[in-house]
Amino acid sequence: MTKDFSSKKINSYLKEKKRLIDQGLDKYVPKASAYPQAIHKAMRYSLFSGGKRLRPILTIAAGGIGNGKRPALLPAACAIELIHTFSLIHDDLPSLDDDDFRRGKPSCHRAFGEDIAILAGDALLVLGFGLLGESERMGRGFLKPGILIREMAGAIGTCGMIGGQVVDLESQKKKIGARGLKYINEKKTAALITGALRIGGIIGQVPPRELTALTNFGKAMGVSFQIVDDMLDQKKDNRKKSMSKVKQNRPLADSLSPLSINSSIIKELTLKAESFLKPLGERGEVLKAINKAMVCRVK
Amino acid sequence: MTKDFSSKKINSYLKEKKRLIDQGLDKYVPKASAYPQAIHKAMRYSLFSGGKRLRPILTIAAGGIGNGKRPALLPAACAIELIHTFSLIHDDLPSLDDDDFRRGKPSCHRAFGEDIAILAGDALLVLGFGLLGESERMGRGFLKPGILIREMAGAIGTCGMIGGQVVDLESQKKKIGARGLKYINEKKTAALITGALRIGGIIGQVPPRELTALTNFGKAMGVSFQIVDDMLDQKKDNRKKSMSKVKQNRPLADSLSPLSINSSIIKELTLKAESFLKPLGERGEVLKAINKAMVCRVK
Numbered sequence: 001m002t003k004d005f006s007s008k009k010i011n012s013y014l015k016e017k018k019r020l021i022d023q024g025l026d027k028y029v030p031k032a033s034a035y036p037q038a039i040h041k042a043m044r045y046s047l048f049s050g051g052k053r054l055r056p057i058l059t060i061a062a063g064g065i066g067n068g069k070r071p072a073l074l075p076a077a078c079a080i081e082l083i084h085t086f087s088l089i090h091d092d093l094p095s096l097d098d099d100d101f102r103r104g105k106p107s108c109h110r111a112f113g114e115d116i117a118i119l120a121g122d123a124l125l126v127l128g129f130g131l132l133g134e135s136e137r138m139g140r141g142f143l144k145p146g147i148l149i150r151e152m153a154g155a156i157g158t159c160g161m162i163g164g165q166v167v168d169l170e171s172q173k174k175k176i177g178a179r180g181l182k183y184i185n186e187k188k189t190a191a192l193i194t195g196a197l198r199i200g201g202i203i204g205q206v207p208p209r210e211l212t213a214l215t216n217f218g219k220a221m222g223v224s225f226q227i228v229d230d231m232l233d234q235k236k237d238n239r240k241k242s243m244s245k246v247k248q249n250r251p252l253a254d255s256l257s258p259l260s261i262n263s264s265i266i267k268e269l270t271l272k273a274e275s276f277l278k279p280l281g282e283r284g285e286v287l288k289a290i291n292k293a294m295v296c297r298v299k
Numbered sequence: 300m301t302k303d304f305s306s307k308k309i310n311s312y313l314k315e316k317k318r319l320i321d322q323g324l325d326k327y328v329p330k331a332s333a334y335p336q337a338i339h340k341a342m343r344y345s346l347f348s349g350g351k352r353l354r355p356i357l358t359i360a361a362g363g364i365g366n367g368k369r370p371a372l373l374p375a376a377c378a379i380e381l382i383h384t385f386s387l388i389h390d391d392l393p394s395l396d397d398d399d400f401r402r403g404k405p406s407c408h409r410a411f412g413e414d415i416a417i418l419a420g421d422a423l424l425v426l427g428f429g430l431l432g433e434s435e436r437m438g439r440g441f442l443k444p445g446i447l448i449r450e451m452a453g454a455i456g457t458c459g460m461i462g463g464q465v466v467d468l469e470s471q472k473k474k475i476g477a478r479g480l481k482y483i484n485e486k487k488t489a490a491l492i493t494g495a496l497r498i499g500g501i502i503g504q505v506p507p508r509e510l511t512a513l514t515n516f517g518k519a520m521g522v523s524f525q526i527v528d529d530m531l532d533q534k535k536d537n538r539k540k541s542m543s544k545v546k547q548n549r550p551l552a553d554s555l556s557p558l559s560i561n562s563s564i565i566k567e568l569t570l571k572a573e574s575f576l577k578p579l580g581e582r583g584e585v586l587k588a589i590n591k592a593m594v595c596r597v598k
Contacts, residue, residue, distance in 0.1 A: 030457060036465040039457050090421060095413035114394035115468050118417065122389060123461045125421065129428040130452025133445035136435075140444050146432035149448055153429025158329060158338050162422045166335040169414050 042120035059200035066204025082128035155195025164188025190222020224269035341419035358499035365503025381427035454494025463487025489521020523568035
């Protein structure tokens with residue numbers, strides 16, 4: 001990694017890693033023709049629907065801070081994308097966010113029915129953990145047993161992502177303050193992003209000080225990523241159409257995204273996230289560039 | 300273990316292990332007062348609703364075939380019960396079996412809403428895997444990294460329990476033959492029972508020959524357990540009331556449980572399952588007794 005990580009270079013980095021991850025996912029997920037077909041079709045439909053692969057790219061990038069050549073890195077990165085996709089499918093369900101569309105296509109339950117969508121989400125979660133188990137097998141000797149599994153379970157459990165989803169659901173029924181909003185951003189979005197970075201760092205065997213840097217960067221990046229997402233939602237002309245039905249009915253929707261597009265706030269958040277990368281020196285440049293590329297979406 | 304495993308003795312064994320597992324579950328699952336409370340309440344509601352703890356007891360019993368004093372055994376057993384409970388909550392959902400009651404109490408979604416029930420199922424699955432990761436930590440040195448996780452993911456994934464659920468759902472919409480019925484019984488029910496036994500055996504470090512015996516016993520026991528369940532369903536006077544709404548509407552419900560109560564079939568299935576325990580000698584008596592106790596439900 002050189003210090004100069006131009007926008008052209010980061011785009012080609014993101015493209016290359018996305019290709020690698022897509023290949024891995026195709027290998028690790030049963031073919032659509034495998035029995036019982038309905039669920040494998042649904043899993044693949046949601047998995048290959050145009051995701052940016054941000055989280056698994058972060059895992060690979062964080063692995064590169066240390067020893068990025070570990071064979072355990074790709075299955076772990078793919079596991080994270082499987083688990084991210086599980087969360088999107090369940091989030092879209094009628095009793096949760098009730099979203100008919102995801103990335104411009106009918107959401108999983110609209111395409112395959114609610115029953116198969118629930119089970120497809122479950123199956124992606126199970127497969128994700130299974131793949132982390134596979135990753136631990138490959139990391140034999142240098143990984144503490146169960147460490148990746150416990151990292152992931154912590155990141156997405158009731159004190160992580162799922163906890164954030166619960167509070168987000170509650171916010172649709174009652175007023176939540178700035179503290180509640182902070183909790184949602186930190187848990188619903190930042191917890192898995194932080195987990196993705198930490199898992200990469202652990203596999204790359206970075207020292208504790210650098211793992212702390214990755215953790216702090218993940219939290220800051222995750223929160224700003226969510227805020228940018230909220231701004232983009234607000235920016236869309238056809239907001240009502242693009243928003244989930246539940247969010248439309250939210251009496252206090254605006255209290256959940258109190259920021260209108262504000263480039264000074266974005267700049268502040270970007271700089272804050274970057275500041276945590278200092279201990280990594282030049283090796284942190286790739287993460288800085290990924291962070292910028294994600295924030296640039298709003299400009 | 301002695302050869303003579305009387306009915307009194309097995310009842311006290313089951314009671315003692317259930318107590319141990321309940322204590323473990325209470326310790327490993329966040330308190331109902333922990334934030335966000337809604338999900339922890341829902342998880343505990345379904346978890347402590349009077350389950351027999353059959354699967355985790357099998358894990359402990361299978362561990363006892365080898366070195367049953369391993370500290371990794373209890374967290375693994377509890378993980379299996381968490382994952383079993385996840386499957387029940389999701390199975391009961393309106394778009395799946397649409398069951399308003401479970402063990403005589405309102406099912407999770409009836410008590411807490413569909414949104415929280417879906418997330419509570421997800422969270423139990425995540426916590427179960429996290430606890431298996433904890434178990435692997437405790438088994439450091441004698442467990443192959445990731446082995447418990449991969450066993451579990453295989454048992455409950457699309458080639459195991461979830462696959463069985465998918466085919467069961469499909470059977471409600473179209474005719475399935477004896478092969479489809481066999482698939483459902485083997486996957487939806489027997490896969491997790493087999494996984495529970497294998498995970499216990501692996502932690503107890505039983506030799507490969509004995510692990511094969513546990514696997515074959517698990518498959519046979521799991522299938523007979525499901526058949527007995529179906530017979531019990533048929534036996535109930537208030538069948539319509541006790542059956543899920545979806546199953547009531549099943550055009551081919553009877554093709555799914557083609558056996559009326561038939562004690563000679565039950566005897567045959569019990570003997571078949573027992574036959575696989577021969578390589579374990581006297582150490583297999585406890586599993587034989589558990590199998591009999593479960594089958595006795597129908598008499």
